[in-house]
Every structure is written in structure tokens, then in C-alpha cells.
Amino acid sequence: IDIDKDFEYEELAIAAVTEKTRAYIKIQDGCNQFCSYCIIPYARGRIRSRSEEEIKKEVIRLVENGYQEIVLTGIHLSSYGLETLSVKEQAALLPENGISPLMTLVLSLSEIEGLNRIRLSSLEPRIITEEFVKTLASKSKLCPHFHLSLQSGCKETLARMNRKYTPDDYYKRCEIIRKYYENAAITTDVIVGFPGETEEEFEETKAFLEKVQFSQMHIFKYSKRKGTKAEAMPNQVPEQIKSKRSEILFDSEKKMRTKYLDSFIETKEIVLTEEETMIEDTLYMIGHTTRYVKVAIPASDLKSNELVNVRITGYLNEDVLLSEIID
Structure with missing residues (x-):
């Protein structure tokens, strides 16, 4: 194949990936x-x-x-x-x-x-x-x-x-x-x-x-x-x-x-949950908003791959926002 002239895309289909969501x-x-x-x-x-x-x-x-x-x-x-x-x-x-x-x-x-x-x-x-x-x-x-x-x-x-x-x-x-x-x-x-x-x-x-x-x-x-x-x-x-x-x-x-x-403090967001993480003896479910902001939710009964309505309450650390579940 001449990569300078070939325009055919090689198909490499997948039906699953390492990330769960x-x-x-x-x-x-x-x-x-x-x-x-x-x-x-x-x-x-x-x-x-x-x-x-x-x-x-x-x-x-x-x-x-x-x-x-x-x-x-x-x-x-x-x-x-x-x-x-x-x-x-x-x-x-x-x-x-x-x-x-x-x-x-x-x-x-x-x-x-x-x-x-x-x-x-x-x-x-x-x-x-x-x-x-x-x-x-x-x-x-x-x-x-x-x-x-x-x-x-x-x-x-x-x-x-x-x-x-x-x-x-x-x-x-x-x-x-x-x-x-x-x-x-x-x-x-x-x-x-x-x-x-x-x-x-x-x-x-x-x-x-x-x-x-x-x-x-x-x-x-x-x-x-x-x-x-x-x-x-x-x-x-x-x-x-x-x-x-x-x-x-x-x-x-x-x-x-x-x-x-x-700018997200006290705003309502939808988080797609991804994985549980233990931080300082507390279990959190970590996920991202549509704007790819990382958010932690006190885990309770949450599972990964759920869309959850939350209110952002502050910071868990400098890179992760803390939230609470709302209806």
C-alpha cells in the first residue's frame, strides 16, 4: 500500500472497550x-x-x-x-x-x-x-x-x-x-x-x-x-x-x-458514573459531566454507567468536584 496515495480506510471494528461507560x-x-x-x-x-x-x-x-x-x-x-x-x-x-x-x-x-x-x-x-x-x-x-x-x-x-x-x-x-x-x-x-x-x-x-x-x-x-x-x-x-x-x-x-x-459550584449537573474510589476512608462514585468535569458522589447504592442528577457542593480535591444527589 502506498500511504501517500491510498485512500481506503482499514476497518478495525470493536464491540467493547476497556472503559465501562x-x-x-x-x-x-x-x-x-x-x-x-x-x-x-x-x-x-x-x-x-x-x-x-x-x-x-x-x-x-x-x-x-x-x-x-x-x-x-x-x-x-x-x-x-x-x-x-x-x-x-x-x-x-x-x-x-x-x-x-x-x-x-x-x-x-x-x-x-x-x-x-x-x-x-x-x-x-x-x-x-x-x-x-x-x-x-x-x-x-x-x-x-x-x-x-x-x-x-x-x-x-x-x-x-x-x-x-x-x-x-x-x-x-x-x-x-x-x-x-x-x-x-x-x-x-x-x-x-x-x-x-x-x-x-x-x-x-x-x-x-x-x-x-x-x-x-x-x-x-x-x-x-x-x-x-x-x-x-x-x-x-x-x-x-x-x-x-x-x-x-x-x-x-x-x-x-x-x-x-x-463556575460549577452550586450548579446542577448530570454525571455519568464510572468507578468507585476510596478517598480518605470514604467511598465515592466518580464520573464526568458533559463538559468532562470530574465529579465525586458519595457512593451509596450507585452503580457504574448511570446518569445521575447532582448538585455540585465544592471540591473533593483540586481536580475533582464534590456533589450530592438530587431528584
Whole structure:
């Protein structure tokens, strides 16, 4: 198989997964983006997608086996279904009135009885259009939890990375999400110390992150990948500077995360229970809300894989909220 030319998706269906309540389903492989730091397009080939029919069959099997939540994953999930379209047709999906194959798939899966939650893994910011979010917010079971890959909040750094958006464009996409989903969880990835990143560029990124106010950030120090354009770029950032910058962003992330969790105190939420955990001699049932906030419920007679109405009362620890069951 020539991974640069083959568009056939290799079927790897599952009917059960290790988690008891949440199933991860890979629906897409390959990437056409060629970010300057990434080897994936060379290693995994061009984009190719699983058929909607096969995905739906698998989800139905999983729901019949008791799963209430699925997570759709892929190497570049936003490209799902695009390999069947011409370059002109793909470009037509980018304007605000565009309709993406991924949106069509989510709407189709939302019709499956017994499936209560759908999540999407990492998304390309440009897929977030008014039509995409408005439609999914009103007609699907999609959770208000969006992981939008950013990598840098500096326009110049993004250009060197060959990311195809600007900070201003990214921010507009976040505003669209928040327009249709109340208190949406928006998470992201950030690379610090990319080749050529000056102190001014880093400060620009830090300011942008604080402007967006993410619910959670995954922060990585840049590391060379053999065969990528970034490997040969000049002005590689020293390791000690990368470490210092990542520590600054970790501190910023912790403050943002706490602020987001604080917003749920005294609110009513629906938790999908997952597993019992003993914490300081007390038995709790742990689960997640639709926004992927981890919540502990005094266990009582709860079982895993139940949807439970709770009121958030405070913190069990810095990462887990405490709750009580309500009718």
C-alpha cells in the first residue's frame, strides 16, 4: 500500500472497550496539513475515513452492549470525509455556511436510541463555523467539550509552524462555541520553545491564552522530530528557557482550570458514573459531566454507567468536584 496515495480506510471494528461507560472509536486516519514540527503526514499518509455506515453499525453494537457515551477520534478528525471531495469542494466547507462530513456524521449518530453522549477528540479550529456549532448545539447529543488545537498564540510563531490560522481567527471560533454552548469546556495544546520563539513571542502567547481562558491546557516543550522542517530551523531555543516558559504556562493553566471549576459550584449537573474510589476512608462514585468535569458522589447504592442528577457542593480535591444527589 502506498500511504501517500491510498485512500481506503482499514476497518478495525470493536464491540467493547476497556472503559465501562465510554468507547473510543477511530473514524479517520492520516493528515494533509504538514505542520513544520510534525512527521505524521509522512508516517501515516494522506487522509482517509471510515464509512458512515460502518461507524454507525459499530456504535449500535456498543450501545447494545451498554455504552452510553462515545468519543470519535482520528489523526486529523476535522478532515473526516474530505478525501472524497475535490479541492474546490473542500474549500467550500470553510466559509461560515459550510457543512462538513463530520457534522453530518454526528447528526446521524445522534439518532441512535440509547446513545446519550458524543464527544469529539482534537479539532482543527477552522471547522468551527457558525453553521457547524449552531446545528450541532440544536440537533445533536454532542457534549459541550471542544479540544481546539492551538500550539501558539503568536501569529509569527504559528506561521513558522505552518498552522493555517491566526490568533484572531482562533479567538473568533472560541466565541462561536460560547455563543451556542453555555460555559463550554474549551481545551487546547500549546508548544513552548518552538524554534525562533523570542521572549516577546512567548509573552504574546501567554497573553492570548489568558484572553481565551481555557478550561484546561496541555503544555509541551518543543522537541525535534527527525525529518521535519522545524528540525533544521535556526534559533533553536535552549532547554532551560523552554523549561522556564513551560513552568510559567503550567502556573497559568492551573489558575484557569480552578476558575473554570469554580463556575460549577452550586450548579446542577448530570454525571455519568464510572468507578468507585476510596478517598480518605470514604467511598465515592466518580464520573464526568458533559463538559468532562470530574465529579465525586458519595457512593451509596450507585452503580457504574448511570446518569445521575447532582448538585455540585465544592471540591473533593483540586481536580475533582464534590456533589450530592438530587431528584
